[in-house]
Amino acid sequence: xxxxxxxxxxxxxxxxxxxxxxxxxxxxxxxxxxxxxxxxxxxxxxxxxxxxxxxxxxxxxxxxxxxxxxxxxxxxxxxxxxxxxxxxxxxxxxxxxxxxxxxxxxxxxxxxx
Amino acid sequence: xxxxxxxxxxxxxxxxxxxxxxxxxxxxxxxxxxxxxxxxxxxxxxxxxxxxxxxxxxxxxxxxxxxxxxxxxxxxxxxxxxxxxxxxxxxxxxxxxxxxxxxxxxxxxxxxxxx
Numbered sequence: 001x002x003x004x005x006x007x008x009x010x011x012x013x014x015x016x017x018x019x020x021x022x023x024x025x026x027x028x029x030x031x032x033x034x035x036x037x038x039x040x041x042x043x044x045x046x047x048x049x050x051x052x053x054x055x056x057x058x059x060x061x062x063x064x065x066x067x068x069x070x071x072x073x074x075x076x077x078x079x080x081x082x083x084x085x086x087x088x089x090x091x092x093x094x095x096x097x098x099x100x101x102x103x104x105x106x107x108x109x110x111x112x113x
Numbered sequence: 114x115x116x117x118x119x120x121x122x123x124x125x126x127x128x129x130x131x132x133x134x135x136x137x138x139x140x141x142x143x144x145x146x147x148x149x150x151x152x153x154x155x156x157x158x159x160x161x162x163x164x165x166x167x168x169x170x171x172x173x174x175x176x177x178x179x180x181x182x183x184x185x186x187x188x189x190x191x192x193x194x195x196x197x198x199x200x201x202x203x204x205x206x207x208x209x210x211x212x213x214x215x216x217x218x219x220x221x222x223x224x225x226x227x228x
Contacts, residue, residue: 041221042218042219042221090157099208101160104159106157
């Protein structure tokens with residue numbers, strides 16, 4: 001089945017540690033996105049990528065990094081510079097930019113030990 | 114500036130009641146798209162509908178219906194004869210031509226449907 005796979009479902013980070021969240025899609029979509037969701041709030045855009053080897057910062061990129069070496073993969077690294085990383089992280093993809101429907105993965109819940 | 118407001122933080126209804134979720138948006142663009150997504154307790158956002166700014170026809174899909182009114186900048190969502198499975202957080206979102214890569218999400222409305 002086509003879709004977006006995020007792993008792991010739950011992740012724990014120690015102080016000073018970088019952690020990487022995986023996002024893979026087999027929908028042949030060009031655009032991919034990372035969002036952060038805090039309890040009771042909407043989604044905030046961290047990074048997005050329109051095409052392989054290109055990505056742009058969203059509204060809250062500080063403390064995060066991404067890569068887009070393959071069309072189907074868009075991993076997100078939460079660095080030690082992100083002081084408040086506890087949140088629910090959602091990856092999405094769309095065939096094209098903006099106006100197209102974004103399809104979401106099941107999310108990764110990150111907590112700090 | 115672009116903005117989506119969902120003023121209802123949480124709504125509780127009893128099964129079989131009708132319920133309307135409000136969405137008010139702001140944009141200076143004349144070409145834009147509006148979306149509704151459902152987030153069940155599992156966490157994944159599920160796409161429900163997309164509307165473009167030139168199509169003001171109301172849409173009905175089973176128990177779901179949407180009322181788009183440009184005059185009031187609203188895109189409201191009604192569930193008829195609600196069911197327990199409708200319990201979720203519902204998000205409204207806006208995308209316009211100023212920045213094609215960005216969805217502006219509202220803060221969501223949590224719907225609780227009690228048996």
